[in-house]
Amino acid sequence: xxxxxxxxxxxxxxxxxxxxxxxxxxxxxxxxxxxxxxxxxxxxxxxxxxxxxxxxxxxxxxxxxxxxxxxxxxxxxxxxxxxxxxxxxxxxxxxxxxxxxxxxxxxxxx
Amino acid sequence: xxxxxxxxxxxxxxxxxxxxxxxxxxxxxxxxxxxxxxxxxxxxxxxxxxxxxxxxxxxxxxxxxxxxxxxxxxxxxxxxxxxxxxxxxxxxxxxxxxxxxxxxxxxxxxxxx
Numbered sequence: 192x193x194x195x196x197x198x199x200x201x202x203x204x205x206x207x208x209x210x211x212x213x214x215x216x217x218x219x220x221x222x223x224x225x226x227x228x229x230x231x232x233x234x235x236x237x238x239x240x241x242x243x244x245x246x247x248x249x250x251x252x253x254x255x256x257x258x259x260x261x262x263x264x265x266x267x268x269x270x271x272x273x274x275x276x277x278x279x280x281x282x283x284x285x286x287x288x289x290x291x292x293x294x295x296x297x298x299x300x301x
Numbered sequence: 302x303x304x305x306x307x308x309x310x311x312x313x314x315x316x317x318x319x320x321x322x323x324x325x326x327x328x329x330x331x332x333x334x335x336x337x338x339x340x341x342x343x344x345x346x347x348x349x350x351x352x353x354x355x356x357x358x359x360x361x362x363x364x365x366x367x368x369x370x371x372x373x374x375x376x377x378x379x380x381x382x383x384x385x386x387x388x389x390x391x392x393x394x395x396x397x398x399x400x401x402x403x404x405x406x407x408x409x410x411x412x413x414x
Contacts, residue, residue, distance in 0.1 A: 195344075233390065233406040234345075281344050288333050288394070290402065292344030 194218065195293035197282050203301045204269065204276065212267045212296045214282030223265035224290065226281040227251060234281065240265055269298060276300055303328040305393050307405030315413050320381055322408045324391035325373040331393040331403075334374045336365060339388045339407075348389075349376070378410075386412045 195216045204210045216223065225237040236249030240259040254273025259265055265284075269276045277300050282293040306325045314320045324334075332353035337345035351358045351365045351374065358365050362381075367374040374393075378385055391405040 234404045236402075283344075289335070289347060289350070292337075292346070295342070295344050 195282055195284055195291060197280075197293035197296050199296060200294070201297045201299075203299050205301060207271045209268055209270050210298065212269070212280055212282075212298070214265045214267065214293060215263055216265075216282075216284045216291075216293075217263060218284055218286065218291065219262070220284035220286045220291075221262070222285045223259065224283040224285070225249075225255070225257065225265070225267045226283065228279040228281060228295075230279075237267065237280075303331075303393075303403050305391060305403045305405045307391050307408055309408060310406065311409045311411070313411040313413060314381055316381055316383060318381055320376075320378045320385070320410055322376045322389055322391070322410070323373060324375070324393070324405050325371075326393040326403070327372070328393065328395075328403070329372065330395050331372075333394050334365070334367060335392050335402075336363075336376050337390045337392070339390065341387075345390055381410075381412050383412050383414065386410060 198213045222241045224239045226234040235251050237255050238249050238257045240246035243262050246257050246259050256268045280296045283290045304327050308323050335350035336348050338348045339345040349360050349363050349365050351367050362379045364377040388407045388409050390407045392402045394402045
């Protein structure tokens with residue numbers, strides 16, 4: 192099946208730990224994105240990448256890092272510098288104007 | 302900065318009735334307006350979109366209207382069904398600038414049986 196796969200679905204992080212969320216797409220899309228969604232809230236852009244080996248900060252990049260070494264993959268690392276990381280994280284990709292989302296990953300700090 | 306305002310934040314309608322969600326945007330250069338549906342615990346899915354050279358677009362029970370002069374666009378769902386219950390997001394951008402998608406805050410649509 193073509194689509195965007197995010198893993199894990201649920202992740203727990205201890206204080207001071209870095210964690211990495213995986214995002215893989217087989218849609219052959221050039222652009223990929225990471226959004227954060229807090230309960231009952233809208234979508235906020237963390238990072239985006241329009242092409243391999245290039246990425247740009249979104250509106251709330253502090254405390255996060257990404258890499259784009261392959262077209263299909265755009266992992267997000269939530270670092271210990273992110274003080275309030277508990278949220279629902281959405282990866283997306285696009286082939287122009289239409290953005291397609293993955294199923295999301297829940298991150299909880301314990 | 303640019304923003305998109307979405308109203309109402311919650312909408313409750315009787316099954317079979319129509320639902321209307323409205324968004325207003327500030328960037329007059331915006332020319333692409335998608336609507337997404339998000340079910341609980343899942344990623345948003347595109348349900349319909351419209352470009353600025355079109356005033357209305359329809360897909361079965363869903364329609365979107367655009368008023369560029371007033372800078373607002375609306376989602377219309379007719380003959381609502383229980384499976385329409387979800388959160389709906391509008392967005393606006395300039396063509397070929399997906400990273401510049403500006404999102405509304407979302408509308409929780411509740412379909413009462």
